[in-house]
Every structure is written in structure tokens, then in C-alpha cells.
Amino acid sequence: MLTSILSISLGAILINNFIFSQFLGCCPFLGCSSKVDTAVGMGLAVTFVMGLASAICWVVNEYVLMPLGLAFLQTLTFILVIAALVQFVEMFLKKSIPSLYSALGIYLPLITTNCAVLGVVLLNVQNKYNFIESTVYGITGGLGFLLAIVLFASVRERVEFAEYPKSFEGFPICLVTASLLALAFMGFSGMKIF
Amino acid sequence: MNIKKQFKDGLITNNPVLVQLLGMCSTMAITTMFFNGIGMGISVLIILTCCNVVISAMRKIIPNDIRIAVFVVIIAGFVTIVDLLLQAYVPALSESLGVFIPLIVVNCIIIGRAEAFAAKNSIGASALDGIFQGLGYTIVLTIMCIIREFLGSGSFGKGIINTINGIGTGNGLQIFPEEFGAKLLTMPFGGFLTLGCLIALMQYALRKSAEKKEKEGNK
Numbered sequence: 001m002l003t004s005i006l007s008i009s010l011g012a013i014l015i016n017n018f019i020f021s022q023f024l025g026c027c028p029f030l031g032c033s034s035k036v037d038t039a040v041g042m043g044l045a046v047t048f049v050m051g052l053a054s055a056i057c058w059v060v061n062e063y064v065l066m067p068l069g070l071a072f073l074q075t076l077t078f079i080l081v082i083a084a085l086v087q088f089v090e091m092f093l094k095k096s097i098p099s100l101y102s103a104l105g106i107y108l109p110l111i112t113t114n115c116a117v118l119g120v121v122l123l124n125v126q127n128k129y130n131f132i133e134s135t136v137y138g139i140t141g142g143l144g145f146l147l148a149i150v151l152f153a154s155v156r157e158r159v160e161f162a163e164y165p166k167s168f169e170g171f172p173i174c175l176v177t178a179s180l181l182a183l184a185f186m187g188f189s190g191m192k193i194f
Numbered sequence: 195m196n197i198k199k200q201f202k203d204g205l206i207t208n209n210p211v212l213v214q215l216l217g218m219c220s221t222m223a224i225t226t227m228f229f230n231g232i233g234m235g236i237s238v239l240i241i242l243t244c245c246n247v248v249i250s251a252m253r254k255i256i257p258n259d260i261r262i263a264v265f266v267v268i269i270a271g272f273v274t275i276v277d278l279l280l281q282a283y284v285p286a287l288s289e290s291l292g293v294f295i296p297l298i299v300v301n302c303i304i305i306g307r308a309e310a311f312a313a314k315n316s317i318g319a320s321a322l323d324g325i326f327q328g329l330g331y332t333i334v335l336t337i338m339c340i341i342r343e344f345l346g347s348g349s350f351g352k353g354i355i356n357t358i359n360g361i362g363t364g365n366g367l368q369i370f371p372e373e374f375g376a377k378l379l380t381m382p383f384g385g386f387l388t389l390g391c392l393i394a395l396m397q398y399a400l401r402k403s404a405e406k407k408e409k410e411g412n413k
Contacts, residue, residue, distance in 0.1 A: 020382055021382050022223070023219050023220075023222050023223035023382065023385065024219060024223075024297075025219070026218045026219040026222065027218060027219065027302055030215075030218065072274060072278060073274070074296075075270055075273060075274050075277070075296040075299055076267065076270040076271065076274060079266055079270050079299050079300070080266075080267070080270075083263060083266065112266075112300075113300045113302065113305065114300070115219050115297050115300045115301075118296070118297060118299065118300050119293055119297060122293050122296055122297070123293060126292075126293065165394070166401075167394045167395070167397045167398035167401070168390075168394045168397075169397070170397075171215055171390075171393055172390040172391070172393045172394035172397065173390070174390075175386050175387070175389055175390030175393065176386070176387060176390040176391075178386045178390075179383050179384075179385075179386030179387040179390065180383075182381075182382045182383045182385075182386055183378075183383045185382075186381060186382070186383060
């Protein structure tokens with residue numbers, strides 16, 4: 001049990017990093033990474049929502065969809081659960097931790113359309129993880145996202161002062177930077193545990 | 195209606211991937227094979243057109259406050275239909291695209307076009323917008339696939355050319371031996387790099403044409 005959790009966490013953070021090897025969650029990764037502060041906020045919010053969504057969707061899938069034979073409604077149900085969850089988290093934070101709420105700002109509602117969240121839930125079903133494994137995969141996947149977006153934001157802050165061809169202004173240079181980071185993360189792919 | 199302008203918008207001047215920068219995740223993730231690109235492009239084209247038509251038809255009865263939720267439910271419905279159809283009739287494609295078919299639900303292109311175009315325009319115009327934007331997406335995907343497949347593994351059209359047991363089993367045309375290919379390009383690194391270079395190329399072309407127009411205007 002412990003070994004499987006360890007291998008899931010290491011896999012989700014380093015070897016199969018959500019961004020650099022699975023391309024899940026690229027939109028917020030490219031959109032919210034111009035400053036390290038916002039990147040940290042976004043990463044934390046995504047981690048939180050991914051963990052919660054994995055746990056709740058596992059329960060919904062196992063105790064509602066499967067017994068009723070409604071597995072084909074998974075996509076529809078999961079996206080609704082995630083949207084409701086994000087709304088709920090938003091209201092909760094607004095009431096109880098207003099400082100964190102104002103720090104996250106507009107990033108919270110955007111998490112609904114983050115494909116990493118829906119992706120992790122669908123992958124949980126595909127990999128047939130149990131409740132604990134699903135939750136761990138959700139949280140560590142989010143931590144992998146956090147690591148990637150913070151690394152990327154710190155590189156981007158420096159790239160802004162560099163000289164590059166005019167056509168590469170804006171997005172293209174970011175993508176080239178990301179590709180080099182992906183190359184670095186490929187180094188982990190040789191790692192095999194247990 | 196100015197069909198010509200919509201056509202040009204979707205394919206070039208307002209291309210969903212290269213100019214609006216929407217739907218990057220799937221663009222980079224699945225473009226390792228020509229077959230994947232075409233399959234994904236056509237699936238998105240069909241879903242986008244259907245969603246645009248339905249949303250445009252319902253645009254007057256959807257309450258403004260919950261419109262995003264309604265859009266998502268409509269989109270998820272169509273995505274489920276396409277997902278099940280692919281599983282039934284083209285299982286090879288469904289397997290190789292994997293989790294990215296259900297993830298079309300959160301593809302920004304579809305919700306973006308629903309919000310920006312279908313919610314404000316007539317049914318006919320929205321349908322055309324869906325087709326042209328879908329085509330723009332398909333073309334970019336195909337170009338990326340051809341580049342990455344050719345440079346990465348030296349082949350063309352793996353899966354659909356030289357098929358043995360139906361779609362998805364072909365070996366494709368081997369243009370140069372596979373071991374000479376830059377394997378790196380078929381990996382995530384290649385996805386980021388190829389898309390970056392394509393967008394840079396697009397920005398270069400758009401800038402050049404704007405400069406040319408300015409010069410003609412000065413004369």
C-alpha cells in the first residue's frame with residue numbers, strides 16, 4: 001500500500017508531470033505564469049481543487065454512476081461536479097479566509113476549465129485507482145503542476161530581459177522556454193520505482 | 195453574410211490555435227501522428243459545429259447568469275456522443291487519443307467560440323463559424339503532425355496508409371529509416387517547440403502583411 005502510494009506520488013510529481021509529459025493544464029500554465037506570486041497562488045488553488053475533485057468524483061463514480069450503469073455519463077457528471085466544487089470553494093474562501101480569496105482572485109473560477117482537473121479525474125477512473133490512491137494522485141498531480149508553474153514563472157521573469165527575434169515575442173518564446181524545461185523533465189523518465 | 199471573411203478569419207487571420215491561442219493542450223499532446231491529428235481535428239470540427247448551432251438556437255432563452263454552465267452541459271453532451279461513436283467505430287483512434295477525447299469538454303476553443311460568436315449570431319452564421327474555426331484547428335494540427343511525424347520517425351501517415359486490418363493498423367510510408375529520426379520531436383519537448391515555432395512564423399507573416407498594407411496605403 002505504502003509503496004504504491006509512494007510510486008504514484010513520485011510518478012505524478014516528477015516522472016509523469018502533468019504539464020511536461022502529459023500536456024494537461026497548459027492554458028493556465030502559459031496564462032498565469034508571468035509572475036512568481038500569481039504562479040504560486042494558481043498552483044496552490046489547482047492542487048487543492050484537484051485533490052478534492054479526485055476524492056469526490058471517486059465517490060460519485062463508485063456509488064452513484066457504477067451501480068446505476070451510467071458509466072457513459074462520466075464526462076458530463078464529472079465536469080458538473082468540478083464546476084459545483086469550484087463554486088463552493090469560492091464561496092467558502094470568501095466567507096472564511098478572505099485574504100486567500102482576494103489573492104487567488106479570478107484564478108479560482110478559471111480552474112473549472114483547467115483540463116488538469118478533469119484529466120486527473122478521468123485518469124483515476126482509467127487506472128482503476130481506489131479512494132486513497134485517487135486522492136493521492138490528485139494532490140500530488142497538483143503539486144507537480146505547482147512545481148512546474150513556479151519553475152516556469154521564475155525562468156520567464158528572466159527571459160523578459162533577454163534578446164530574441166521579434167517574431168518570437170509573447171507566446172512563442174514562452175513555448176520554447178517550456179520546451180527546454182520539458183527536456184529537463186525528460187531526465188526523470190528513466191527513473192523506475194518498484 | 196460575408197462567408198469569405200468568415201472563411202479567412204477561421205483559417206488565417208483569426209486562427210483558433212495560432213492567433214487566438216486557444217486549445218493548446220490537445221494541440222501539443224496528440225500531434226505525434228498524422229492519423230491522430232486528422233481524427234482529433236474532425237472530432238472537434240463536428241462538436242464545435244453542433245454546439246454552435248444548438249447554442250445559437252437557444253441563445254434567447256438561456257439566462258445570462260448561468261450561460262457558462264448551460265454551455266458546458268451542451269458541450270459535454272456532444273463530446274459524449276462523439277466519444278461513444280469513436281469507441282464503437284474507430285477503436286484504434288479512440289485508444290490512441292485516450293483521455294483527450296473526453297477532455298474536448300474543457301477545450302477553450304469550443305467554449306470560447308460559444309461565448310464570443312454563437313451566443314450573439316444567427317444559426318447559419320454560427321454553423322459556418324463552427325466549420326471554419328474547426329477547419330483552422332484541423333489544418334494546424336495536421337501541419338504539426340506532419341512535421342513531428344516526419345522529422346521524428348521518418349514516416350508519413352502511420353495508421354491510415356498501407357492498412358492491414360482496417361483503420362489504425364497501417365505502417366505508413368517510411369521516407370527515411372526510423373533510427374535516423376530525431377526521436378525527441380515526438381516527445382513532449384517537440385510539442386512545445388514545434389508549436390512555438392509555428393506561432394512565431396504566423397506572427398512573422400501577419401506582421402509582414404501588415405507592413406505591406408501600410409506601405410501601399412502611404413503610396
